[in-house]
Amino acid sequence: MSLLSQSDPEVFAAIEGEEARQRDSIILIASENYTSRAVMEAQGSALTEKYAEGYPGRRYYAGCEFADVVEDLARDRLKELFGMEHANVQPHSGVQANMAAYFAFVKPGDTILGMRLDQGGHLSHGSPVSFSGQYYKFVSYGVDRETEMIDYGEVESLAREHRPKIIVAGASSYPRSIDFENLRRVADSVDALLMVDMAHYAGLIAGGVYPDPAPYADIMTSTTQKTLRGPRGAFILCKQEYASAIDRSVFPGAQGGPMMHTIAAKAVCFGEALRPSFRAYQDQVLRNARAMAAEMAEDGLRIVSGGTDCHLFLVDVTTLDTTGKAAADLLESVGIITNPNAIPFDELPPRVGSGIRIGTPAITSRNFDEDDARSVARLITRVLRNPEDEAVLEGARVEVQALTGAHPIPELFD
Numbered sequence: 001m002s003l004l005s006q007s008d009p010e011v012f013a014a015i016e017g018e019e020a021r022q023r024d025s026i027i028l029i030a031s032e033n034y035t036s037r038a039v040m041e042a043q044g045s046a047l048t049e050k051y052a053e054g055y056p057g058r059r060y061y062a063g064c065e066f067a068d069v070v071e072d073l074a075r076d077r078l079k080e081l082f083g084m085e086h087a088n089v090q091p092h093s094g095v096q097a098n099m100a101a102y103f104a105f106v107k108p109g110d111t112i113l114g115m116r117l118d119q120g121g122h123l124s125h126g127s128p129v130s131f132s133g134q135y136y137k138f139v140s141y142g143v144d145r146e147t148e149m150i151d152y153g154e155v156e157s158l159a160r161e162h163r164p165k166i167i168v169a170g171a172s173s174y175p176r177s178i179d180f181e182n183l184r185r186v187a188d189s190v191d192a193l194l195m196v197d198m199a200h201y202a203g204l205i206a207g208g209v210y211p212d213p214a215p216y217a218d219i220m221t222s223t224t225q226k227t228l229r230g231p232r233g234a235f236i237l238c239k240q241e242y243a244s245a246i247d248r249s250v251f252p253g254a255q256g257g258p259m260m261h262t263i264a265a266k267a268v269c270f271g272e273a274l275r276p277s278f279r280a281y282q283d284q285v286l287r288n289a290r291a292m293a294a295e296m297a298e299d300g301l302r303i304v305s306g307g308t309d310c311h312l313f314l315v316d317v318t319t320l321d322t323t324g325k326a327a328a329d330l331l332e333s334v335g336i337i338t339n340p341n342a343i344p345f346d347e348l349p350p351r352v353g354s355g356i357r358i359g360t361p362a363i364t365s366r367n368f369d370e371d372d373a374r375s376v377a378r379l380i381t382r383v384l385r386n387p388e389d390e391a392v393l394e395g396a397r398v399e400v401q402a403l404t405g406a407h408p409i410p411e412l413f414d
């Protein structure tokens with residue numbers, strides 16, 4: 001860092017500011033986490049410079065000896081982690097992994113069935129503002145109005161009616177277990193592929209605390225930066241019969257040269273995720289989310305679907321006479337970082353939203369336990385109930401500093 005401070009003080013200062021912000025905030029963004037220094041080191045390594053188009057043993061450039069070593073390590077560890085036959089670790093991001101998966105199996109105009117964005121799905125599952133909604137005919141399923149859980153009857157009837165080529169499972173703000181076995185049955189009944197975008201749940205699945213899609217999925221896509229606690233990036237897993245279609249679709253179909261430095265960091269991340277301590281971490285992520293949701297419910301807040309089976313949950317803030325955006329801004333002013341989120345059947349626009357999404361991966365990486373999580377939950381409720389009370393807000397700021405001060409960001413995860 002001292003080199004950067006001399007050569008580019010402006011960028012250096014911004015990075016230092018970001019480090020301080022991360023250190024001094026309680027980060028509850030469900031898609032964020034802290035990586036180990038080992039992951040950061042791999043990502044800042046000499047592999048940054050290497051062009052390695054192609055795959056191990058079949059490159060378009062000379063000098064790929066060590067690029068092959070890291071990519072093979074990443075692929076082998078990933079296959080072991082999730083028990084799938086083939087891995088592609090080159091996708092630069094979650095959206096690009098999904099793009100490559102669609103490219104491999106459907107043509108523009110073909111029908112895909114995915115989850116509605118405003119009820120938990122992701123932009124890349126058919127939103128009209130994403131390439132996905134523009135190139136393919138997406139049909140969307142959602143949740144039941146009463147239970148706020150996926151309406152599998154609706155999935156089945158939409159599948160029968162529209163005969164999709166792919167059914168996409170997975171979500172960005174759906175707190176409950178997904179019944180992958182049921183979705184497999186629906187996919188089989190209409191001869192569709194089942195693609196599971198596990199971007200949010202991947203870490204929990206690897207840790208054995210969320211339903212495992214591997215026995216049911218034809219294709220699995222994921223990011224690596226969320227619950228998996230790796231670098232920013234993504235991957236695709238699939239059955240052997242789809243391996244060459246997926247590989248061709250990633251490169252040269254959707255991307256050029258792989259980011260070998262990021263692939264090295266993915267290999268480190270998968271190595272960390274194979275250790276027994278990773279299971280304990282994921283178990284604690286889930287316990288912390290459940291403890292927070294239960295504490296808030298006890299304090300009278302409405303938790304969408306009544307609770308959570310994963311690392312995140314949604315709080316309906318309409319009962320507090322506020323919006324998701326106003327609630328997230330208020331919490332940020334005391335050092336608690338969340339995001340506004342639509343709740344099922346929301347009438348507000350997405351950037352405002354009637355809810356906030358809360359996730360526990362990042363605080364759990366800082367060793368917050370359930371007592372700490374309950375303290376954070378009470379703090380949030382107190383702030384949201386007293387938006388204009390300066391004494392409450394100041395007290396909250398002090399408490400946030402005490403909690404973050406007591407939980408340093410670890411350099412390494414064992």
Ligand SMILES: *Cc1c(COP(=O)(O)O)cnc(C)c1O
Pocket residue numbers: 031092093094095096121122124170171172197198199200223233234
């Ligand atoms: C985060 C996410 C993505 C996109 O990942 P990026 O790396 O931001 O492109 C895709 N699908 C789901 C379900 C996600 O939650």
